[in-house]
Each structure stands twice: as structure tokens, then as C-alpha cells.
Amino acid sequence: NEVDGRHPQLTEAERTTIATQIAVGALRYFMLKFTKSSVIAFDFKEALSFEGETGPYAQYAVVRAANIFRKGGFDPEEFDRNAADRVSAADLTRHLTGAAGNEIWELWLAAAKTSYIIDQSISTTEPAYLAKHAFQLAQLFNAFYHRHPILSEADEGRKKFLLATVAVVRRELTRILAVMGISVPAVM
Numbered sequence: 001n002e003v004d005g006r007h008p009q010l011t012e013a014e015r016t017t018i019a020t021q022i023a024v025g026a027l028r029y030f031m032l033k034f035t036k037s038s039v040i041a042f043d044f045k046e047a048l049s050f051e052g053e054t055g056p057y058a059q060y061a062v063v064r065a066a067n068i069f070r071k072g073g074f075d076p077e078e079f080d081r082n083a084a085d086r087v088s089a090a091d092l093t094r095h096l097t098g099a100a101g102n103e104i105w106e107l108w109l110a111a112a113k114t115s116y117i118i119d120q121s122i123s124t125t126e127p128a129y130l131a132k133h134a135f136q137l138a139q140l141f142n143a144f145y146h147r148h149p150i151l152s153e154a155d156e157g158r159k160k161f162l163l164a165t166v167a168v169v170r171r172e173l174t175r176i177l178a179v180m181g182i183s184v185p186a187v188m
Contacts, residue, residue: 007187018185022056023048025182029055032180033131053135055182058173061138062184064145065170072151072163080167087164095161103147104165107140111172118179127180134176141169 003019010018030047034040050056069076096105113133121130150166153159174184 003188010187018187021183021185022059022188025055025059025177027055028181029058029131029134032127033135035128036126050188053131055177056188058134058138058177059182059184060188061141062170062173062177063186063188065141065166065173066184066186068145068150068163068166069170074163076167076170079163080171087161091157091161095158100147104144107137107144107165107169110137110140111168114172114176118176121179130176130180134173134180137169137173137176141166141173144169 003015003022007015007018026044026047030042031040033053046052047054048056050060066076069079095101096108110133114137117130117133121127144165148162150159150162153162177184
């Protein structure tokens with residue numbers, strides 16, 4: 001019903017696919033966010049929420065990142081592949097200093113931990129670590145998104161740096177969710 005209300009212009013098949021992706025993501029995330037020794041009382045309303053530590057919250061962060069590229073007329077895959085060419089060492093130094101730089105640096109560091117967290121989750125057979133990482137990365141990204149007007153940034157160098165940040169977070173969140181068996185819908 002939520003997808004039907006938000007995207008009536010889509011075909012019924014498209015809306016059903018999106019609703020299924022969100023529902024499966026909600027269920028899988030809810031079941032994986034608890035440690036192995038936890039007793040789980042499943043709450044479907046909580047699991048489906050777009051707020052808080054839920055699958056839809058993490059999925060929405062990826063959709064939001066993809067929308068930045070769509071609105072800006074960029075291909076996120078191509079931008080991600082060439083991000084290193086777009087951001088120089090001097091850009092990193094300039095954009096990662098000061099209070100705003102610390103916040104962005106924290107986001108980059110969190111994204112960089114993804115492989116380690118995946119390995120840790122596998123070696124300990126504890127997927128809750130990965131679920132927590134997905135939530136934390138989505139939280140950091142959402143805070144970043146609200147503080148930085150990426151597409152309206154006047155400084156082209158800074159804009160490229162902010163887009164590179166979005167590309168990295170989008171890639172890593174998508175990867176985390178995929179390991180958890182959660183796909184990202186085109187829209188939410």
C-alpha cells in the first residue's frame with residue numbers, strides 16, 4: 001500500500017517488485033540484526049519502518065544516494081570507477097580539514113571498514129555485526145546528506161569530492177546489503 005501511494009505512476013508489476021524488495025529487506029535485516037543468543041520477538045511494523053535500525057532505512061540511504069546521481073545527470077557506476085581520477089590528494093587535504101572535514105572523514109572511514117566487518121561477521125558467524133555496520137553507515141550518510149547541499153555546491157572541486165563520497169558510500173552500503181541477501185529497490 002505504501003509503494004502504491006508513493007509511486008502510482010509505476011506499473012503494478014514494478015510496484016509489486018519494489019514492495020517485495022522492501023518487505024524481504026525488512027524481514028532479513030530484522031532477523032540478522034540480533035546476535036545469535038538473542039530471543040527475538042518479531043514486530044512486523046517495527047521491521048518495516050523507514051526510521052531506525054531497519055532494512056528499509058539502509059535501503060533508503062542507497063536509494064537517496066542513487067537519486068543524487070540521477071538528479072545530477074551522472075552515472076553512479078562510472079563515477080565510482082573513476083572517483084580516484086576525480087579527487088586529488090590536494091582535494092582530500094582541503095576537504096578533510098576542520099569540523100566538516102572530520103564528519104566526512106568519519107564517513108569515509110566507516111565505508112572503508114566494510115571488508116573487515118564482512119570478514120569479522122563470517123569468521124564469528126555473527127551477522128549482527130554487519131547489520132549494525134549497515135545502520136551506522138546509513139546514519140552517517142543521512143547526516144552528511146542533510147548537512148551538505150551536494151548538487152548545488154558552487155565549488156566544482158568540492159562538488160566532485162562530495163559526489164565521490166556519495167559514490168563510495170552507495171557502493172559499500174549496496175555491498176553490505178547484498179551480503180545480507182537484501183536488494184536495493186530503484187525507488188522507495
